[in-house]
Amino acid sequence: MAEQAQRRAFEAQAQEKPTDNNHAYEELRHLIVAPEQEGIASIQERLDNQEKRTEDVSAVVAEAIQMRREKGDDLALAAALAPTIQETLRESVRRDPHVLADALFPVMGPAIRKSIAETLRGMLESFNEALEHSLSWRGIQWRIEAFRTGKPFAEIVMMHSLLYRVEQVFLIHRETGLVLNHVVAPSAPAQDADMVAGLLSAIQQFARDSFQSGTTENLGNMTFDELQIRVVSGPNAVIAAAIRGHAPEAYNLAMNETLEEIQRHYSSALAHFTGDPGPFRTAEPQIARLLATQYREKPPEMRRPRAAMIVGAIAAVLVIGWAGYSTYLLIEWSRFLSEMRKQPGIVVVSYTKDGRTFHIQGFRDPLSEDPKKLISQAGLDPEQADLQLAPYYSLDDAIVARRATALLHPPAGVTLTAKDGELIPQGSAPEKWIAQLEEKAPWIAGVSRVDESHLQNSNLQQLNALKNTLESAVLLFPLGRAELEAGQETNLAQAEKNIRELVAQAAPLHQAVTIELVGHTDITGVEAANLPLSRQRADQIRAALLRNGVQSASLLPRGVGTSQPLRDEATEDGRRLNRSVTFKLTLTPLPAAGAVAANSGAAPAN
Amino acid sequence: MLQKKVCMLGSFSVGKSSLVRRFVASMFDEQYHTTIGVKVDKKVVNANGEDFTLVLWDIYGEDAFQKMRMSYLRGMHGYLLVVDGTRRQTLEDGLALHDRVVAEFEKVPAVLVLNKFDLTDQWEIEQAQETQLTAAGWTIEHTSAKTGAAVEKAFLHLAQLMLAK
Numbered sequence: 143m144a145e146q147a148q149r150r151a152f153e154a155q156a157q158e159k160p161t162d163n164n165h166a167y168e169e170l171r172h173l174i175v176a177p178e179q180e181g182i183a184s185i186q187e188r189l190d191n192q193e194k195r196t197e198d199v200s201a202v203v204a205e206a207i208q209m210r211r212e213k214g215d216d217l218a219l220a221a222a223l224a225p226t227i228q229e230t231l232r233e234s235v236r237r238d239p240h241v242l243a244d245a246l247f248p249v250m251g252p253a254i255r256k257s258i259a260e261t262l263r264g265m266l267e268s269f270n271e272a273l274e275h276s277l278s279w280r281g282i283q284w285r286i287e288a289f290r291t292g293k294p295f296a297e298i299v300m301m302h303s304l305l306y307r308v309e310q311v312f313l314i315h316r317e318t319g320l321v322l323n324h325v326v327a328p329s330a331p332a333q334d335a336d337m338v339a340g341l342l343s344a345i346q347q348f349a350r351d352s353f354q355s356g357t358t359e360n361l362g363n364m365t366f367d368e369l370q371i372r373v374v375s376g377p378n379a380v381i382a383a384a385i386r387g388h389a390p391e392a393y394n395l396a397m398n399e400t401l402e403e404i405q406r407h408y409s410s411a412l413a414h415f416t417g418d419p420g421p422f423r424t425a426e427p428q429i430a431r432l433l434a435t436q437y438r439e440k441p442p443e444m445r446r447p448r449a450a451m452i453v454g455a456i457a458a459v460l461v462i463g464w465a466g467y468s469t470y471l472l473i474e475w476s477r478f479l480s481e482m483r484k485q486p487g488i489v490v491v492s493y494t495k496d497g498r499t500f501h502i503q504g505f506r507d508p509l510s511e512d513p514k515k516l517i518s519q520a521g522l523d524p525e526q527a528d529l530q531l532a533p534y535y536s537l538d539d540a541i542v543a544r545r546a547t548a549l550l551h552p553p554a555g556v557t558l559t560a561k562d563g564e565l566i567p568q569g570s571a572p573e574k575w576i577a578q579l580e581e582k583a584p585w586i587a588g589v590s591r592v593d594e595s596h597l598q599n600s601n602l603q604q605l606n607a608l609k610n611t612l613e614s615a616v617l618l619f620p621l622g623r624a625e626l627e628a629g630q631e632t633n634l635a636q637a638e639k640n641i642r643e644l645v646a647q648a649a650p651l652h653q654a655v656t657i658e659l660v661g662h663t664d665i666t667g668v669e670a671a672n673l674p675l676s677r678q679r680a681d682q683i684r685a686a687l688l689r690n691g692v693q694s695a696s697l698l699p700r701g702v703g704t705s706q707p708l709r710d711e712a713t714e715d716g717r718r719l720n721r722s723v724t725f726k727l728t729l730t731p732l733p734a735a736g737a738v739a740a741n742s743g744a745a746p747a748n
Numbered sequence: 749m750l751q752k753k754v755c756m757l758g759s760f761s762v763g764k765s766s767l768v769r770r771f772v773a774s775m776f777d778e779q780y781h782t783t784i785g786v787k788v789d790k791k792v793v794n795a796n797g798e799d800f801t802l803v804l805w806d807i808y809g810e811d812a813f814q815k816m817r818m819s820y821l822r823g824m825h826g827y828l829l830v831v832d833g834t835r836r837q838t839l840e841d842g843l844a845l846h847d848r849v850v851a852e853f854e855k856v857p858a859v860l861v862l863n864k865f866d867l868t869d870q871w872e873i874e875q876a877q878e879t880q881l882t883a884a885g886w887t888i889e890h891t892s893a894k895t896g897a898a899v900e901k902a903f904l905h906l907a908q909l910m911l912a913k
Contacts, residue, residue, distance in 0.1 A: 317823030318753040319788075320803060336751065340788035340803050347819045348785065417752045417800070417825055417910075 306387030311429045312339050313404065313422060314380040315415050319343025322379065322415075322422040325430045342382055346373070374398050376405045378412035383432055393432075400428050471522075475500055478520040485511055486538035488531070499528050506531035509544045535587045537563070542588035549586055550579055556597070563590040573601040573651055605647050609727045612640045612657075616708065617683060617723045621666060624678040626686075634686060637725065641692055648729060654696075658726040659683050661701040662708060664717040669703055677701030683723045749792075750800035752910050754903075755807060755821050757849070758830035759841040763863040766893035767830065768806045771903060786820050795907040802903065818852055826857040826910045828902060833862045833890070834870040839877070857909035859887045861902050866892040 309330035487510025556569035661676035680699035709716035
């Protein structure tokens, strides 16, 4: 190719032939740089040719990326490629989703399975917990709390039930990091103790070396969220505990004590340890003691008595309540019965309590208060009482009074009371009733006498009223005359009426009626004339009454002249009134019914 | 069961971790190796009719943290000195390390492991050197973590040496 080019150049030159000098330069140039020129031309050709360029880049692109990655600048490369890759994926899915699906399929299967397994395990765990706690009161409380706070129930359970839990304890030989003994709490996850112990020792040394803390410093604690690894170191031995939760400082003390114990007991075994953990098997109970589990509440075994305690407490309360109530009832009944003893007409002889019933024995007057009513009033249950009260006649004052009232039917206005066998009627009653009273009262049980001093005979009262009316009547006469004044006829008629009524009413009352007709004069004239005048006036009235049919026997005329003036004589009115006839009535009780005693002469003063 | 702390010593990229990985029940991640410079693994071996546990401390072979390495070695019962057979320099580095260990701690059983034996065409350790080392008291094993050749044998040999001590 070089020769060809050379030849071509020569030919071109041959055709041109400008000057000899130029020719010479050109020739020289061509001779010297022809190969390079060729190379440059071909490179130029290559660069211009897109296809060629692509081919060249394609050969090195993979290695270039690799090299870039190895150089350590991953981030820039990833950043540069990321958008492209995203677009690529999108494009691929758009074009044919199956491609990507097929590619991801082997991944998805295990991923989904794993996720399901995790979920199931979690569910099983919480199911276990739920089962354990569902039937307890505490469990219900926690459920409410879980619902309220939105936390999963298992978390609440753990929060409440565990304060901390030591899952594993390692006894490690300090120098070699080999495990001398190892205990695991039941149901705690455990990996290979040898490797864990080894790495734990390595980490200790790493920390010590890296942070230049000197060989006396020992890794005390490693905390990861809720898991804590506590390490205590002695000269030859190390104790490491894996704790879930938060153990108190006191636990460190326990660890240190155990470590000291072990250092003491096994000091020579520790010093001469060549890999045989045999001598340290006996240390197991000591480190097992460090496998503590502290529950916040009492452990489940104690929860049951608590429920029983509550039930017991309720039962005790109920029993006490019942006993108290019974006693209260008893006291109430006793009090009531002593009250009842004071009731007139009721006598309580004895009482017994039999279960819920009170048997009361005694006596009861039919007129006494209804005991059942009394019981109700006292606030007790009448049904609880069995009353065995025999009837009797009580001589209590109240009962006697009631009895008398029932038998005598006193009229309205009369009340009967009794006191120590004496019946005391009070008020006003007609003669008829009074007669009945006198007749019947002695027959009433409990009445030995009757005190009538507070009893008014209403008939007699009426009679007296009539008497008063009559005695206030004045029949007027003119001066010096014995004939009634004009206009006095009505008065006379009224007086007559009165008299008739009096007589009529007196009879059944066994009272004799004696009426004095008293004649008066005024002081005009001489006494010798006035006296006969007054007598005349009285006679006149008597005659008038007789004419009208009034019985003569009871009318006694009398003249008193001026000796009984009605009014003083100073005024004309007074004098006028003294020219009159008045009546004076006398009632005399008769010894026997119907007999009217004959009266003559002056009737005895009333 | 008897336990022994065994360390893997050697310079960078000689194949310590590969040997361990070939051999053990591993619990921890590679990241422990890089973060704190050591990864602890465990292997149960049967030597002289007895089972016992080898707790293997695979130490990061970075010279910059020499000091740290030394403290990891404290209390070990034996170690494998691993050398990359395809790089002669690693043998020298390894022996130097051994000297430092002996100076710091008392002498413990050790096995010299010439690793990457599968790469025969790149082998740089000469037979003469090996003979010299054997004469000096070294127990030598030719291992390949890749193929697994003699890996178990090397660990077993060390176990026997430790038991004998």
